[in-house]
Amino acid sequence: MGIGSVKRPVRVAVVGVGVLGACVGWNLSRRGAEVVLIDGGQAGEGVTNWSFSWVNASNKTVCRSYFDLNVAGMAAHRELAGTIGPDSWWYPSGHLRWAGDPAAEAKLLAAVELLTGWGYRAEVCTGAEVRRRLEPAVTVPGDAAVVYYPDEGWVHGRHLVARLVRQAVASGAEHRFGVAVHDIGTGADGSVRDVALSDGSRLDVDIVVNAAGPGAARIAGLVARHLPMRREPGVVTRLDCVKVPVRRAMHAPGIELRPDGDTSVVLHSREVDALIDTGEDPAELARLLHESARHVVPELGDCPIAQTRVVNRPIPADGFPSVGAVPSVPGYYEAVSHSGITLGPVIGRLLAAEILSGERDELLADFRPERLSP
Template structure:
């Protein structure tokens, strides 16, 4: 059996993989350049769904991910991260409306739960909405979708791993991977620490390509930025994820709301200190759209503006499981990590320890990029 596994990244994937490994008896070290959940996992809309995902294998993986969240929340000794409250979506204009109708038809064909609501039905679910902002009908409702409090989930999964003997190393970036004979032998950290390994799992999110490069692998990524606005507690009842034409929003615990719009993502700029800054006017537009939809939001203030980097492999699909060129180097990297992490992370953990997960992981292996010239290999000695 594999004796020591280093998991690179302490976000949702790293935490889920570590929990799956320790549950199976492995010795695990989780390493992160920052704090657990301090990257994308702490700055994401974290909508759980399989709404229009293609191809079919990706849809099925996402549905299995949603089911894994339900099971974990039911079995856990403590929870509070999982909110299967449903998702409402509608569109403006003929083109956007046609896209939404096609999406609903597609998921219904897959057996996914969805139905159409009229204005009165929506207001019974969300009485705090302004009636004038809603169309008379044509609102899509996906009742099994919801959202995840990812920092809380990461904390639970890492605590589970630590109780199984895992070590969590924070604020210590991976600076090198020692490879010989087509295997990774050790992980080197910025602190000077050297960790001999039997296997490595790359859960580094937006930094996954850099980590892969240390192993001589080229992982093509097209990461994007996402901007989220968190409000102070607001005297308004928002119970569900809402995708309206001008604003996306959801509850964020303790009366707070999380707001997003694709428009605001482009407003993030790199500041002089290397962090991100967002133009106040862009934030104001998103808040105004939220107030128009839920007038009670007017009493809230902006508590935080978060900028996260979404890790998106070049073809948009997850990268999961072992790499053929380095048999003990594994990936758990994707967009939609909130939906996939518990299920996909456990599949990867199982494969690391020798269980056959070929059927589930075959569509998502790193080696698919070689087929269109998107990756190459080489080794560091």
């Protein structure tokens, strides 16, 4: 951006430092922008820390462009691991999925046919093979069809965010954690000029990136933009384990589970999520998750429940990401998405390119903010 004849780097406030804000901020910072990472809480402690965190495109077949974006997300994770190192955040250990009844199994196998037709790798094994080769502790029936997706994996979201923040700071980014954005100032032409923080300070900026997760509609409202969001809460439970009995993430009937480092396992279930709005106590939801997990991996019965949290998924109303510039507010950009764990690295790279050089990538064509409020 030019000031008279002197060029100065563009100054960007990234509002919200979960996986999306961290990926955008890291990419901007390494490409020479002056970045301020702002989070009302602590970086990586939002939804990113309460996610099933499965990196995949096999669950994203609702439309081809969304599938393609998620495949690009998987590739971007591998590339990111090569650039920043994989330690403690990147677990490309594949994914297992099986069904609980013949109708669900037929649906799963039909999905495999579609996916392999789209060039996605999937192997159909028997339960007995899975126990012998991959997961000895799992009680899958020997003759069940189990799908193995070798290119999928899971991410430790909090560790990924911490690493990206550290590297962004090393390349000059500032951070303000524990202070929320309360206001966004605009100039006479409507373009972004500054942000006001809850500690009373104001920062002059050229660009604001709204990566506030479930708080994104509020941030959008500060520039008089209506960002419609869907309400879809989820509940995640962590178990403490002396020894983690599973090696990879998996979807068993009624329960999803994965390792979460060397001494913890994460549990989630869409069926249990459906009980949140009945007013069920989170401790009871955790008990139900634990009970289902124990049926699939009996050793988990001995692992106590350590933490449970109910959070809102950050989902724009039509279910798809909102990524890119909002033309009616020059300088204001959005990075708001469900599947943000899978998509963080690709959204970070594409949005940084758009901000710094105006390139609008075709991969994002169906996911631009304008579609949500013309």
